[in-house]
Amino acid sequence: MATLPPTQAPGPAEYAGDDITALILDCGSYSTRAGFAGEDTPKSVVPTQYALLPSGEPLYGENAIHLPRPGIEIKNPYNTDGIVEDWDTAAELWEYAVTSRLTGTRQTPASRNGLNDDKDQNGDVNMEQEMEQQADEQESPLAEYPLLISEPSWNPVKAREKTMELAMEEWGVPAFFLSKNGQLAAYSQGKATALVVDIGHQNTSVTALWEGMVIRKSLHHSPLAGNWLNNQIRTMFATQQPPVPLVPHFMVKTKSAVNANEPAVATYAEFSKPPTDSFRRLEEDRVLTSFKESVVQTWPGPGRLESSAAPGAPNGYSNIEYTRTLPPRPFEMPDGWNTVFTSDRYKVVEGLFDSRAAYTSPEQPAPRPEDALPSLVNRAINACDVDTRPTLLNNIVLTGAGSLIEKLPERLQTDLQTLFPNPKVRVLANSNPVERKFGAWIGGSVLGSLGTFHQMWVSRQEYEEFGAGVVEKRCK
Amino acid sequence: MASAGHITPNMSAISKSRSELRRPSRRWHLKDRRWKAVNQKEPERTFTQYDVHVETPSYDDEVYENNLTHNEWTKDETDYLMSVYREANGKWPIIVDRYDYEGSTRSMEDLKSRFYTVSATVLRLQTPISSMTASDFTLYETLSKFNPKQEASRKQLAEGHLYRGRHEVDEESVLLNELQRIMLQQATIENEREDLRRRLDYPRANTNGYQYNSSSALTQLWQQLLATDRMKKNQRLRPTGHPGFDGFNSSTSARPRDSNAGLDTNLPSRRGTRDSLPSATPQNSLPVDLSAAEMVRFGVVQNQDKLPSGVTFASDRLTKPRVAKSTVQTDKIATILQHAGVPELIPLPTPAVIEQFESIMAKVHTLLDIRKLAEKEEQELKVLS
Numbered sequence: 001m002a003t004l005p006p007t008q009a010p011g012p013a014e015y016a017g018d019d020i021t022a023l024i025l026d027c028g029s030y031s032t033r034a035g036f037a038g039e040d041t042p043k044s045v046v047p048t049q050y051a052l053l054p055s056g057e058p059l060y061g062e063n064a065i066h067l068p069r070p071g072i073e074i075k076n077p078y079n080t081d082g083i084v085e086d087w088d089t090a091a092e093l094w095e096y097a098v099t100s101r102l103t104g105t106r107q108t109p110a111s112r113n114g115l116n117d118d119k120d121q122n123g124d125v126n127m128e129q130e131m132e133q134q135a136d137e138q139e140s141p142l143a144e145y146p147l148l149i150s151e152p153s154w155n156p157v158k159a160r161e162k163t164m165e166l167a168m169e170e171w172g173v174p175a176f177f178l179s180k181n182g183q184l185a186a187y188s189q190g191k192a193t194a195l196v197v198d199i200g201h202q203n204t205s206v207t208a209l210w211e212g213m214v215i216r217k218s219l220h221h222s223p224l225a226g227n228w229l230n231n232q233i234r235t236m237f238a239t240q241q242p243p244v245p246l247v248p249h250f251m252v253k254t255k256s257a258v259n260a261n262e263p264a265v266a267t268y269a270e271f272s273k274p275p276t277d278s279f280r281r282l283e284e285d286r287v288l289t290s291f292k293e294s295v296v297q298t299w300p301g302p303g304r305l306e307s308s309a310a311p312g313a314p315n316g317y318s319n320i321e322y323t324r325t326l327p328p329r330p331f332e333m334p335d336g337w338n339t340v341f342t343s344d345r346y347k348v349v350e351g352l353f354d355s356r357a358a359y360t361s362p363e364q365p366a367p368r369p370e371d372a373l374p375s376l377v378n379r380a381i382n383a384c385d386v387d388t389r390p391t392l393l394n395n396i397v398l399t400g401a402g403s404l405i406e407k408l409p410e411r412l413q414t415d416l417q418t419l420f421p422n423p424k425v426r427v428l429a430n431s432n433p434v435e436r437k438f439g440a441w442i443g444g445s446v447l448g449s450l451g452t453f454h455q456m457w458v459s460r461q462e463y464e465e466f467g468a469g470v471v472e473k474r475c476k
Numbered sequence: 477m478a479s480a481g482h483i484t485p486n487m488s489a490i491s492k493s494r495s496e497l498r499r500p501s502r503r504w505h506l507k508d509r510r511w512k513a514v515n516q517k518e519p520e521r522t523f524t525q526y527d528v529h530v531e532t533p534s535y536d537d538e539v540y541e542n543n544l545t546h547n548e549w550t551k552d553e554t555d556y557l558m559s560v561y562r563e564a565n566g567k568w569p570i571i572v573d574r575y576d577y578e579g580s581t582r583s584m585e586d587l588k589s590r591f592y593t594v595s596a597t598v599l600r601l602q603t604p605i606s607s608m609t610a611s612d613f614t615l616y617e618t619l620s621k622f623n624p625k626q627e628a629s630r631k632q633l634a635e636g637h638l639y640r641g642r643h644e645v646d647e648e649s650v651l652l653n654e655l656q657r658i659m660l661q662q663a664t665i666e667n668e669r670e671d672l673r674r675r676l677d678y679p680r681a682n683t684n685g686y687q688y689n690s691s692s693a694l695t696q697l698w699q700q701l702l703a704t705d706r707m708k709k710n711q712r713l714r715p716t717g718h719p720g721f722d723g724f725n726s727s728t729s730a731r732p733r734d735s736n737a738g739l740d741t742n743l744p745s746r747r748g749t750r751d752s753l754p755s756a757t758p759q760n761s762l763p764v765d766l767s768a769a770e771m772v773r774f775g776v777v778q779n780q781d782k783l784p785s786g787v788t789f790a791s792d793r794l795t796k797p798r799v800a801k802s803t804v805q806t807d808k809i810a811t812i813l814q815h816a817g818v819p820e821l822i823p824l825p826t827p828a829v830i831e832q833f834e835s836i837m838a839k840v841h842t843l844l845d846i847r848k849l850a851e852k853e854e855q856e857l858k859v860l861s
């Protein structure tokens with residue numbers, strides 16, 4: 001609907017960020033990002049994982065979940081397919097993400113029901129008394145801002161309607177919109193036509209966008225993402241000689257420096273009741289994330305890691321042998337144990353591109369070949385009209401914190417160019433890690449502050465008239 | 477109220493707003509908040525100017541029955557096509573993507589064909605062809621001319637092109653590179669040649685070794701490729717900088733390594749500065765500004781001496797001197813010229829040719845005079861002896 005010729009410069013009226021402050025909520029399986037439209041980065045970034053006390057009380061936020069309390073379980077309201085499973089918790093978590101940093105909390109967050117009903121009489125009645133607490137008891141802090149929420153492109157209809165109900169009924173938002181992650185990430189790069197590759201925590205997804213509209217048949221996703229990489233690294237650690245001991249921070253009280261591969265000299269924390277497996281896993285993942293950040297590298301191509309090196313190389317000399325000649329990278333565990341990594345630091349990512357190269361173990365079955373990144377893109381491209389393909393291949397936007405592995409964009413570029421030798425393939429990966437981490441949120445921030453967007457909001461009136469089903473009609 | 481909403485903000489707005497992100501956003505205040513809670517139950521819809529809908533042809537049952545029936549299409553499906561068209565904002569890649577009518581497997585060409593036919597018919601029903609405005613008629617023509625088969629085969633070609641293998645792509649770039657190299661070399665050679673001619677004041681022969689005839693095809697090919705290349709985003713070919721080859725004056729300033737660096741080949745673009753120069757070089761007195769090289773090339777001469785009145789043909793200067801007062805003399809001249817290899821008919825009387833010819837003729841006359849003298853001497857000697 002709201003289309004201006006792409007060549008036309010936007011008038012001053014188009015920037016609407018100052019007129020209506022919209023809230024942007026990007027709900028990922030790893031972290032939940034919230035902030036106001038028109039801002040650079042989300043002010044509030046909260047882990048999506050939460051701690052559940054034995055009493056049944058949930059705790060949210062970075063500080064709460066990393067504290068080793070007896071018997072706490074770490075949970076995630078999302079299932080492994082990146083879809084919300086536990087709605088009550090997701091609702092609380094999202095509200096926490098908004099209220100903890102942005103709007104302030106109301107007194108009784110647990111009892112949400114029926115509080116929005118009398119907000120009409122409220123508002124300016126108690127202006128003089130200025131009792132925020134009282135006001136907060138009466139209305140949700142979310143009731144004041146139009147709310148834009150991001151969703152995975154494979155979000156089922158039920159979940160979409162549920163999200164809308166939550167926003168309208170429980171939070172009482174004046175207007176609402178649901179937008180696909182990939183679409184938003186493209187906007188963050190100033191693109192309305194793009195093929196977005198988003199590497200998140202639970203899933204990697206591809207989304208083709210044509211002049212601002214999603215090409216549905218292009219939507220594909222796979223589990224080969226950040227979390228899968230963590231498991232590759234775990235398997236790699238376990239198969240090293242000697243195995244790499246993965247010791248998270250909370251276990252270590254003191255440490256001293258030791259030589260590479262020497263046993264650690266450290267004192268470990270003692271617990272009357274050892275922390276649960278889920279807690280330990282969460283803390284291990286933290287170590288693994290820093291391992292991914294500082295050690296792991298992608299073989300940039302050309303060719304696969306296992307394939308033989310450039311022509312002219314001695315017979316049987318493969319890229320992986322070449323990587324052994326590169327300077328190794330050291331890594332130190334929180335307890336001081338340390339070693340260097342040579343070709344294995346490449347091998348853990350290789351499975352993203354070449355499924356046969358993945359580490360496998362009884363817990364980690366081999367990935368399906370069609371889930372590898374180049375195949376995902378290939379499948380998405382082939383689902384689009386022939387005439388759109390060259391343009392899409394020339395505008396591949398790479399986003400998601402999982403894509404921050406060194407040289408990953410280069411490898412995607414070379415693999416795709418090999419797959420499509422003729423058209424010019426161009427992978428656009430923002431060199432600023434913050435922009436790639438928060439791609440979807442930033443796109444939401446851009447979109448939420450555009451004048452053209454204000455036609456799109458689903459208003460409360462419409463919701464009341466048509467019910468939650470309106471989300472399918474309006475948020476395409 | 478829009479029945480369906482799509483996020484299709486325009487690109488420039490997105491990028492613009494991205495740069496505007498740096499501006500400090502308005503602080504949130506408690507007071508604001510309270511007021512807003514009352515006054516802003518929903519965002520004001522002040523952006524109606526963007527609420528642009530695409531149009532689809534409208535028809536009722538009767539119009540459909542009488543004009544639009546088709547044995548592969550029901551009215552129901554036609555209606556559905558129209559609704560998808562509106563919903564997709566008329567973007568065909570989106571229309572085929574969303575089209576889902578009882579599991580139909582219609583291609584984009586099928587859909588386009590149906591849509592255009594319906595559009596054209598409705599257009600014709602609204603305005604008879606005879607009273608259509610020019611723009612309506614053009615639209616009508618375009619709509620009725622759509623050929624789904626041709627379009628489908630074009631797509632097949634496009635697909636084939638898209639999936640060409642490494643090998644073919646490499647071959648193409650090798651060929652393109654080769655062409656580029658040849659053309660650059662040709663340009664350099666030609667420039668050097670002209671430079672040399674200028675220095676030596678060497679008359680330009682019209683049957684020289686420079687194979688312009690055979691390379692004209694090459695030049696044409698080059699121009700064609702260059703023109704298509706210029707439309708592309710990633711240009712693979714670089715103009716040679718020689719207008720004779722490129723078919724246009726490239727704006728690249730004379731490259732220093734070219735021997736024509738001092739020559740002014742970019743005529744139209746430089747004319748402005750030329751005219752503003754006070755110096756009256758000979759070229760400037762011509763109605764067309766030509767470089768020395770071009771003057772040679774097009775046979776333009778500036779005559780310093782007085783011209784005879786009336787029209788004369790340059791070819792006269794090649795034929796007249798051959799005819800002497802007596803037939804004997806004329807025959808003698810012809811014999812010498814034949815002996816010297818000067819053809820009887822010289823096809824192109826370029827200034828250089830004329831000059832050359834005249835110098836030959838001068839020599840012929842000298843020769844004739846000397847012969848005459850020699851004969852006379854011989855005669856005398858015979859008489860004396």
Ligand SMILES: Nc1ncnc2c1ncn2[C@@H]1O[C@H](COP(=O)(O)OP(=O)(O)O)[C@@H](O)[C@H]1O
Binds near residue numbers: 028032202289
């Ligand atoms: N610098 C980094 N290098 C590699 N991986 C990273 C980096 N930072 C975060 N990650 C990984 O990115 C994943 C989270 O990506 P994100 O896009 O935030 O996911 P989601 O959108 O699903 O919440 C996690 O698996 C995390 O370990």
Ligand SMILES: [Mg+2]
Binds near residue numbers: 029181400440
């Ligand atoms: Mg994400």
